[in-house]
Amino acid sequence: MRSSVRCLVLCGLWCVGSVGAQEETAPPTPQVLVPPSFDFEDPTTASLWYALDEEATLEITRERANVAQGKCALEITYTPRDGVFNLFGARNLAPRPCRSLRLALKTQEQTPVVISVREPDGSSYHAFIAAPADQWQRVEIDLAEMMLTEDTQDENGGLDTGQITELTIADLSNLPGEVGNAFGHKTGPQKMWLDAIELSPETVPGRSSRSLGGRLIRLDGFETPVNFCLPLGGVAVSHGPGAPGVAGRKALRLDYRLGQHRWAGVVCGAGHLNLVDTAAVTCHLRSTHQGAAAMVLEERDGSKYRHMVTLDGRNEWRTEEIPLGGFVRDPSTTDENDQLDLEQLRVVVFVVDTFDAGVGVEGLGTLWLDELGFLTKQ
Numbered sequence: 001m002r003s004s005v006r007c008l009v010l011c012g013l014w015c016v017g018s019v020g021a022q023e024e025t026a027p028p029t030p031q032v033l034v035p036p037s038f039d040f041e042d043p044t045t046a047s048l049w050y051a052l053d054e055e056a057t058l059e060i061t062r063e064r065a066n067v068a069q070g071k072c073a074l075e076i077t078y079t080p081r082d083g084v085f086n087l088f089g090a091r092n093l094a095p096r097p098c099r100s101l102r103l104a105l106k107t108q109e110q111t112p113v114v115i116s117v118r119e120p121d122g123s124s125y126h127a128f129i130a131a132p133a134d135q136w137q138r139v140e141i142d143l144a145e146m147m148l149t150e151d152t153q154d155e156n157g158g159l160d161t162g163q164i165t166e167l168t169i170a171d172l173s174n175l176p177g178e179v180g181n182a183f184g185h186k187t188g189p190q191k192m193w194l195d196a197i198e199l200s201p202e203t204v205p206g207r208s209s210r211s212l213g214g215r216l217i218r219l220d221g222f223e224t225p226v227n228f229c230l231p232l233g234g235v236a237v238s239h240g241p242g243a244p245g246v247a248g249r250k251a252l253r254l255d256y257r258l259g260q261h262r263w264a265g266v267v268c269g270a271g272h273l274n275l276v277d278t279a280a281v282t283c284h285l286r287s288t289h290q291g292a293a294a295m296v297l298e299e300r301d302g303s304k305y306r307h308m309v310t311l312d313g314r315n316e317w318r319t320e321e322i323p324l325g326g327f328v329r330d331p332s333t334t335d336e337n338d339q340l341d342l343e344q345l346r347v348v349v350f351v352v353d354t355f356d357a358g359v360g361v362e363g364l365g366t367l368w369l370d371e372l373g374f375l376t377k378q
């Protein structure tokens, strides 16, 4: 069990690192700056977007179901396969003061998506999306909640939102190795549609917040219409009713199936949080079947710390509170100081061990996750 968690999270690190690495090798671009908003009503704007895969096509569609706003949208057709990274983007954006990134996104199948913005010095910040099959997602990202990719550095440690010159969107399907098995493989051509993209000066609701008199640093209450996480192991990600007695109304619903990747769950970006004086990790959990799950905290340097959580299968909400001392370093990872440093936290991974989880007659199990966050010391 341990080696599989280790491999999964290690591979996750490799994967997100590869985003930046491949961007570096992208071809040179024209000099003209373009406004950082795209409604694609002008057909020539399709040419302002590029794909790393030379066989991918980017064209304007007028098909009503594939347009989120106005009469036109960008339709990208690509075939995920070994050795090709499914990354699409626009460069040479004219920098402007902004606080949020808004876009409409639809993918043919459920897929893990990484959205990134980049400063001219190469500092890259990203956010994760679980894109559902064939549904327009109105994505609104608070730029303050994007996190620095672990393969880039930033001299001032923060995204300078007035300096963004590049925007990319990547489908993490068909990556090589174990990470490919975790994020999933697709067969045949895929389509992604983009519309109503804008780097905006307006604020948008964030997914993270504080409550309990400031003691709870909520990473995600799962109230936003879009799920800001990466699905793993073929899990179906959706919303369900939230835990009672907490502020929100919705929770993250995860439907896992036997016979797919062993570890089924989600990766949540946490690198934007200030976690000084944190004492514990907390969440609300509900599960339809007994089993085991792993909560993994990963530092920016790849050090991973894990706590195993028992799923009671009672189909009732219960609260987990895991003191930081309950997390054990994955022996396959090294850490220069051999201790968990939450100020270096990059992602939280929550995965069910489907080899050790009950399922119903159709091989399906469900769990709900809510109010994922951190408790500060008293």
Ligand SMILES: [Ca+2]
Residues within 6 Å of the ligand: 119, 123, 154, 155, 156, 157, 158, 159, 160
């Ligand atoms: Ca910066």
Ligand SMILES: [Ca+2]
Residues within 6 Å of the ligand: 221, 222, 223, 242, 243, 248, 249, 250, 251, 370, 371
């Ligand atoms: Ca909630």
Ligand SMILES: [Ca+2]
Residues within 6 Å of the ligand: 299, 303, 335, 336, 337, 338, 339, 340, 341
């Ligand atoms: Ca450490």
